[in-house]
Amino acid sequence: MVTYRRDVDEVFKALADPTRRELLDALFAQDGQTLTALEERVPMTRFGVMKHLKVLEEAGLVVSRKRGREKLHFLNPVPIRLIHDRWVSKYAEPWASALTELKTQLEDTP
Amino acid sequence: MVTYRRDVDEVFKALADPTRRELLDALFAQDGQTLTALEERVPMTRFGVMKHLKVLEEAGLVVSRKRGREKLHFLNPVPIRLIHDRWVSKYAEPWASALTELKTQLEDTP
DNA sequence: TTGACATGTGACCAAATGGTCACCTATCGT
DNA sequence: ACGATAGGTGACCATTTGGTCACATGTCAA
Numbered sequence: 001m002v003t004y005r006r007d008v009d010e011v012f013k014a015l016a017d018p019t020r021r022e023l024l025d026a027l028f029a030q031d032g033q034t035l036t037a038l039e040e041r042v043p044m045t046r047f048g049v050m051k052h053l054k055v056l057e058e059a060g061l062v063v064s065r066k067r068g069r070e071k072l073h074f075l076n077p078v079p080i081r082l083i084h085d086r087w088v089s090k091y092a093e094p095w096a097s098a099l100t101e102l103k104t105q106l107e108d109t110p
Numbered sequence: 111m112v113t114y115r116r117d118v119d120e121v122f123k124a125l126a127d128p129t130r131r132e133l134l135d136a137l138f139a140q141d142g143q144t145l146t147a148l149e150e151r152v153p154m155t156r157f158g159v160m161k162h163l164k165v166l167e168e169a170g171l172v173v174s175r176k177r178g179r180e181k182l183h184f185l186n187p188v189p190i191r192l193i194h195d196r197w198v199s200k201y202a203e204p205w206a207s208a209l210t211e212l213k214t215q216l217e218d219t220p
Numbered sequence: 221t222t223g224a225c226a227t228g229t230g231a232c233c234a235a236a237t238g239g240t241c242a243c244c245t246a247t248c249g250t
Numbered sequence: 251a252c253g254a255t256a257g258g259t260g261a262c263c264a265t266t267t268g269g270t271c272a273c274a275t276g277t278c279a280a
Contacts, residue, residue: 009128012122012125012126012131013126015122015125015126016122016123016125016126017267017268018119019268021122021197024201028200028201034226034227035226035227036225036226036227044268044269044270045269045270045271046226046227047228047269047270047271048268048269048270050227050228051267051268051269052268066227068226068276068277068278069225069226069227069276069277069278070226070227070277071226071227075201077201077202080198080201080202081201081202083198084194084198084199084202085202087131088190088193088194088198089194090138091134091138091185091187091190091191092187092190092191092194092195127237127238129238144256144257145256145257146255146256146257154238154239154240155239155240155241156256156257157239157240157241157258158238158239158240160257160258161237161238161239162238176257178246178247178248178256179246179247179248179255179256179257180247180256180257181256181257
């Protein structure tokens with residue numbers, strides 16, 4: 001089994017950029033796209049996309065594979081699942097709605 | 111009902127900093143803390159903490175309320191729940207394990 | 221084999237970010 | 251009233267980040 005113990009911080013930082021989230025969405029829609037294919041999805045030169053893909057790869061959110069002169073990119077949802085399980089779920093539990101009530105009350109308090 | 115249509119991007123960006131996640135954790139552990147109380151939780155001056163709290167407030171992750179000369183800070187989990195429902199869950203679904211298999215196979219391919 | 225195509229590298233730049241500080245206002249307790 | 255306490259503002263600085271470009275390598279197809 002490959003090790004998924006990459007830094008949680010890297011994943012959060014990788015997800016913080018809207019372009020990178022768009023790239024993930026593009027791979028979600030169609031996995032295994034090349035750099036030039038992804039380039040067309042986003043208002044940016046090839047070089048910008050390359051940098052973003054590098055960040056995504058280092059965070060483990062994207063894995064790639066070379067086929068001839070092309071580089072195919074694949075979405076890896078595991079890090080997202082990890083931060084979901086270890087972090088997001090803690091705050092997104094059902095009882096959140098109770099806190100929502102509290103917040104509403106507080107904001108209505110003069 | 112208060113409007114929760116804040117920008118998703120702001121939430122992701124707010125969550126991208128480890129100090130800010132620590133502050134959220136601190137509020138998760140004990141809600142309604144003052145600035146000086148939170149200051150002690152983090153290796154940073156008061157001013158740095160103020161900036162981080164401002165980012166968290168603007169993202170809607172923290173709401174505050176003044177009590178005399180103090181400012182009380184409260185965690186608002188709703189934005190996290192929103193990005194969970196609208197974004198994270200899409201990638202963190204059960205079938206993610208199937209993709210994990212695929213990724214492993216790809217990485218093992220020479 | 222040669223030209224077009226897909227990707228990679230390093231330098232470079234502007235803007236955003238994270239953090240500190242001097243100074244200021246407001247409120248509390250006595 | 252007065253010192254101490256809690257918080258706020260704006261300037262300032264170093265570093266990181268997002269993006270581009272010139273140039274270079276590897277690969278395909280005729």
